[in-house]
Amino acid sequence: MRREGIVRSAGDDPDRALLARLADDPPATSRQGFIALLNAGLPTKRVISQGLLRDEQGRVLLCRLTYKSEWDLPGGVVEVGEAPARGLEREIREELGVDVHARSLLTVNWLPAWRGWDDACVFLFDLGTVDASFTDTFRLQPTEIMGTEWCDVETVRAKATAAAVEMLDAVESGDLPVYREAPPGPE
Known part of the structure; x- marks a missing residue:
């Protein structure tokens, strides 16, 4: 799971992160997949x-x-x-x-x-x-x-x-x- 970008919203609507999942990524329902999903959406510093x-x-x-x-x-x-x-x-x-x-x-x-x-x-x-x-x-x-x-x-x-x-x-x-x-x- 990888972050691909951010979709900016107008007004008070929240922005959305675009995530990409490759064919060999673990399923999002698995522990490893869930961590990858969270990690892709977390802020970076x-x-x-x-x-x-x-x-x-x-x-x-x-x-x-x-x-x-x-x-x-x-x-x-x-x-x-x-x-x-x-x-x-x-x-x-x-x-x-x-x-x-x-x-x-x-x-x-x-x-x-x-x-x-x-x-x-x-x-x-x-x-x-x-x-x-x-x-x-x-x-x-x-x-x-x-x-x-x-x-x-x-x-x-x-x-x-x-x-x-x-x-x-x-x-x-x-x-x-x-x-x-x-x-x-x-x-």
């Missing part, structure tokens, strides 16, 4: 994993992205069925061309819908400290990453998304809860 990577001077690595004006922490969208830490490692391998190891989870940050994007949960992982020359080994994926830069606090404030700035401020202050909710961003 985008999961993003980002990494906090610092150089020996304490500067933070930011990426200049092709699809938005603000810079952001390295990382990206986690694939369906992929663990957030593994998704971060894969995204960095794909976009920066290097291997990193996601260490401890620093926080989970809920992002409200923004500029046409649906809401999402961001997992922020510590990537440790590296020599600043680490960026010399990057092979940037040009469809997503225009550049990278080690940024001090002032540069982060000037270039990064408001959500990233707020999250990094919480890291710096030591007041970082396990779960956070970012305020709505400007349109």
Whole structure:
């Protein structure tokens, strides 16, 4: 059983989900079929994993992205069925061309819908400290990453998304809860 789309209704009528059932899917009356039916109709939430990577001077690595004006922490969208830490490692391998190891989870940050994007949960992982020359080994994926830069606090404030700035401020202050909710961003 798979979700094929949403039929939008007019007025106060509820929207309807279109589901597809393949010939080899279990019957909807079976336990497995019933779970598949429920799963196909449940809401999905985008999961993003980002990494906090610092150089020996304490500067933070930011990426200049092709699809938005603000810079952001390295990382990206986690694939369906992929663990957030593994998704971060894969995204960095794909976009920066290097291997990193996601260490401890620093926080989970809920992002409200923004500029046409649906809401999402961001997992922020510590990537440790590296020599600043680490960026010399990057092979940037040009469809997503225009550049990278080690940024001090002032540069982060000037270039990064408001959500990233707020999250990094919480890291710096030591007041970082396990779960956070970012305020709505400007349109």
